[in-house]
Amino acid sequence: xxxxxxxxxxxxxxxxxxxxxxxxxxxxxxxxxxxxxxxxxxxxxxxxxxxxxxxxxxxxxxxxxxxxxxxxxxxxxxxxxxxxxxxxxxxxxxxxxxxxxxxxxxxxxxxxxxxxxxxxxxxxxxxxxxxxxxxxxxxxxxxxxxxxxxxxxxxxxxxxxxxxxxxxxxxxxxxxxxxxxxxxxxxxxxxxxxxxxxxxxxxxxxxxxxxxxxxxxxxxxxxxxxxxxxxxxxxxxxxxxxxxxxxxxxxxxxxxxxxxxxxxxxxxxxxxxxxxx
Amino acid sequence: xxxxxxxxxxxxxxxxxxxxxxxxxxxxxxxxxxxxxxxxxxxxxxxxxxxxxxxxxxxxxxxxxxxxxxxxxxxxxxxxxxxxxxxxxxxxxxxxxxxxxxxxxxxxxxxxxxxxxxxxxxxxxxxxxxxxxxxxxxxxxxxxxxxxxxxxxxxxxxxxxxxxxxxxxxxxxxxxxxxxxxxxxxxxxxxxxxxxxxxxxxxxxxxxxxxxxxxxxxxxxxxxxxxxxxxxxxxxxxxxxxxxxxxxxxxxxxxxxxxxxxxxxxxxx
Numbered sequence: 001x002x003x004x005x006x007x008x009x010x011x012x013x014x015x016x017x018x019x020x021x022x023x024x025x026x027x028x029x030x031x032x033x034x035x036x037x038x039x040x041x042x043x044x045x046x047x048x049x050x051x052x053x054x055x056x057x058x059x060x061x062x063x064x065x066x067x068x069x070x071x072x073x074x075x076x077x078x079x080x081x082x083x084x085x086x087x088x089x090x091x092x093x094x095x096x097x098x099x100x101x102x103x104x105x106x107x108x109x110x111x112x113x114x115x116x117x118x119x120x121x122x123x124x125x126x127x128x129x130x131x132x133x134x135x136x137x138x139x140x141x142x143x144x145x146x147x148x149x150x151x152x153x154x155x156x157x158x159x160x161x162x163x164x165x166x167x168x169x170x171x172x173x174x175x176x177x178x179x180x181x182x183x184x185x186x187x188x189x190x191x192x193x194x195x196x197x198x199x200x201x202x203x204x205x206x207x208x209x210x211x212x213x214x215x216x217x218x219x220x221x222x223x224x225x226x227x228x229x230x231x232x233x234x235x236x237x238x239x240x241x242x243x244x245x246x247x248x249x250x251x252x253x254x255x256x257x258x259x260x261x262x263x264x265x266x267x268x269x270x271x272x273x274x275x276x277x
Numbered sequence: 278x279x280x281x282x283x284x285x286x287x288x289x290x291x292x293x294x295x296x297x298x299x300x301x302x303x304x305x306x307x308x309x310x311x312x313x314x315x316x317x318x319x320x321x322x323x324x325x326x327x328x329x330x331x332x333x334x335x336x337x338x339x340x341x342x343x344x345x346x347x348x349x350x351x352x353x354x355x356x357x358x359x360x361x362x363x364x365x366x367x368x369x370x371x372x373x374x375x376x377x378x379x380x381x382x383x384x385x386x387x388x389x390x391x392x393x394x395x396x397x398x399x400x401x402x403x404x405x406x407x408x409x410x411x412x413x414x415x416x417x418x419x420x421x422x423x424x425x426x427x428x429x430x431x432x433x434x435x436x437x438x439x440x441x442x443x444x445x446x447x448x449x450x451x452x453x454x455x456x457x458x459x460x461x462x463x464x465x466x467x468x469x470x471x472x473x474x475x476x477x478x479x480x481x482x483x484x485x486x487x488x489x490x491x492x493x494x495x496x497x498x499x500x501x502x503x504x505x506x507x508x509x510x511x512x513x514x515x516x517x518x519x520x521x522x523x524x525x526x527x528x529x530x531x532x533x534x535x536x537x538x539x540x541x542x543x544x545x546x
Contacts, residue, residue: 022540068540071374075537096376107367109294111301116294123290124375124382126283153301169371 010085012177012209013047013070017079020065020233039065041233042079052203052210054224056217056258062233063213064104067181070211071101083177097125100175104182106162110155114140114165117154118172125173132172139168142201144194160191167195171202178202180212184219192219199223217255227254231262287377291385292392295355299393310397314404317343320468321409333411334499340405341494342467348398348425349432349487353458355390356383356436361443361451370542379530383440387433413498420497420507424490427511430518431486435461437525441532444541461485466492486517 020040026033039062047053057063068074069081072092081088083095108117115133122132137147143164154162163183170178180199184192196219202208214220220227221241229237229244237244241254249256258264278286299306320343324335363369372382405411439457443450464471464478465487471479482488493510496502504511536542 020540065540068370068543071370073370073374073537073542074540075534077538093376093378096374099374101371101374103370105367107371109298109366109368112294112297116297120290120294120297121371121375123293124287124372124377126278126286128286 007085010049011046011082012049012051013045013053013081013083013211014085015046015069015079015081016044018043018045018066018069018076018081019078020062020069020074020076038233040069040076043230043233043235045228045235045238047209047211049209050203050207051225052199052212052223054220054227055211055213055230056215056220056227057213057230058215058262058264061230063230064181066230067101067103067179067211067213070177071099071179072096098176099179100170100173100177101179101181102163102166102170102183104185106154106159106166108154108162108165111153113153114150114157117165118150118169121169122172127172135172136165136168139171139198140164143167143198144190160187163187163195164191167198174206176208178208178210180210180214182213182215184214184216192216196223217253217258221254229258229261231264237261284377284381287375288381288385288388291382292389295386295389295393310400313347313397314401317347317401317405318408321405336409336411337413337499338495339468340409340411341498342491344398344402344405345425345428345487345491345494346462346467347401348394349428349490350458350462351394351397352387352390352429352432353436353439353461354454355393356386356433357439357442357454357457358451359383359386360440364443364542373533373542379533380526383437383526383529387436390433390436391429415501416498417501417503418497420502420504421494423504423511424493424497424507424514427493427514427518428486428490431514431521434518434521434523434525435486437522437529440525441528444529444532444536461487464488486514486521489514489517 018040019038019042021036021038023034023036025035043062043066045053045066055063055066065074069076069088070083072088072095075089084098086095086098088095108114109120112120114136118132118136119129122136123129127135137150140150141147145161145164149157149161149165154165157165163186167183183199184195187195199210199212200223203210212220212223224241226238226240227244228235237248239247244257244261245252245254247257248260317340321336321340324332324339327335360369363372375382406413435457439454441450442453446453460481464474464481465485466474466482467487471482471488474482489510493507493514496510497507533542
């Protein structure tokens with residue numbers, strides 16, 4: 001099998017018993033204080049091929065940790081995780097060829113232009129600069145970004161424009177698994193709508209599976225085939241948006257189901273989500 | 278594209294990215310270059326405080342020290358600061374999740390550092406030559422070039438070890454690399470013979486590749502010793518590179534594994 005192709009029978013993402021603990025150390029006087037916290041506590045999950053799985057959870061619930069594990073940027077303390085049947089630790093290089101990620105921060109060399117940033121990113125994946133520029137222009141046009149925005153330093157672009165370029169960067173490498181970590185957080189409604197439309201188009205036109213972390217219930221309901229609700233490091237409910245609403249918020253919406261499942265205070269969570277934006 | 282072709286393509290992408298960054302920070306680069314030129318001239322001017330008979334030789338002695346230190350510190354600094362720079366920009370996770378060997382990424386950083394270091398050193402050399410009108414008729418440039426090439430490897434190895442520190446400590450790692458650089462500057466006889474160092478510190482001179490580089494470069498330029506005479510020192514430098522580069526790479530990979538376990542690749546740690 002070519003290292004960039006995947007077994008047609010393989011589950012896109014499969015993980016079991018995933019635990020991840022982080023510790024922070026600081027000196028208090030002459031004493032070193034270590035604070036430990038669990039980001040994940042025995043997470044099991046499966047994402048089917050061509051599926052969009054939404055991961056919903058409040059801040060600090062473990063969403064980004066889970067995405068980072070899939071992105072081969074973290075090593076779990078316990079448990080295992082496979083992407084298209086490949087272990088994220090043992091087969092790291094092959095997994096990396098299949099994935100790309102859009103994170104909440106647009107993470108670019110801010111002084112470089114979009115073209116220069118995209119040339120660098122595409123080059124790391126063996127995509128020629130000429131092909132990358134043509135493809136990036138096409139992707140960005142479909143996201144509603146003008147061509148001249150590619151020629152100016154990233155730091156002069158708005159957050160929404162930067163995020164669109166981040167999406168183009170991820171798509172340039174034709175990933176089989178897209179990891180979207182709050183890609184629309186902080187975007188204005190038009191940009192958010194553009195990105196959401198684009199995600200749906202990508203799914204329609206490509207053999208792509210997506211894992212989408214979001215705070216936005218409407219976005220999750222619109223884009224996701226299934227939603228996993230994560231809270232305090234545990235996945236506490238999984239189902240289609242309709243199933244979750246039917247089971248936990250009959251007559252209500254996904255937001256009601258989410259609050260029912262997590263037992264969280266609605267006002268506090270809204271304030272947190274607005275704070276993120 | 279073949280796997281080897283992909284790796285080469287990725288390597289060139291890293292080199293090109295760094296030159297793009299130089300262009301964007303051109304103002305700063307020119308300021309640093311200006312400072313390096315002035316610094317080298319200032320150091321060489323110390324020779325004018327000596328009797329005229331010793332002057333020319335001392336100017337060249339000091340200039341070689343300043344130029345080599347300039348080249349080697351660019352090499353060390355660019356490699357060592359590659360991680361902290363990417364962490365500062367917030368791009369490190371993207372660079373490190375790319376499907377390339379870590380050696381490819383680091384080789385790209387090193388290749389850029391060598392090219393950029395040579396370029397800057399040439400500019401400073403021209404400025405010094407114009408300022409002092411020094412005569413280098415006796416110099417064996419082939420020998421000097423051989424030494425420069427031989428010394429690049431061990432310094433890349435040291436740079437790789439230095440680059441590990443920001444992976445281990447998000448806050449203090451970059452500062453710690455400055456400490457390493459400072460110690461090399463002190464013990465390697467950049468501006469004075471190592472014999473003037475106190476006995477308790479002199480043993481460190483023998484561990485520094487810069488000591489051998491300087492000794493060989495001075496022999497090539499001041500005494501006109503050719504490649505044949507300098508071969509033992511070149512081999513010594515090359516061998517130290519053969520130890521330090523794989524060691525640096527192994528240490529880097531261990532540190533990356535540690536960072537992936539502890540979640541310190543991310544900017545905020």
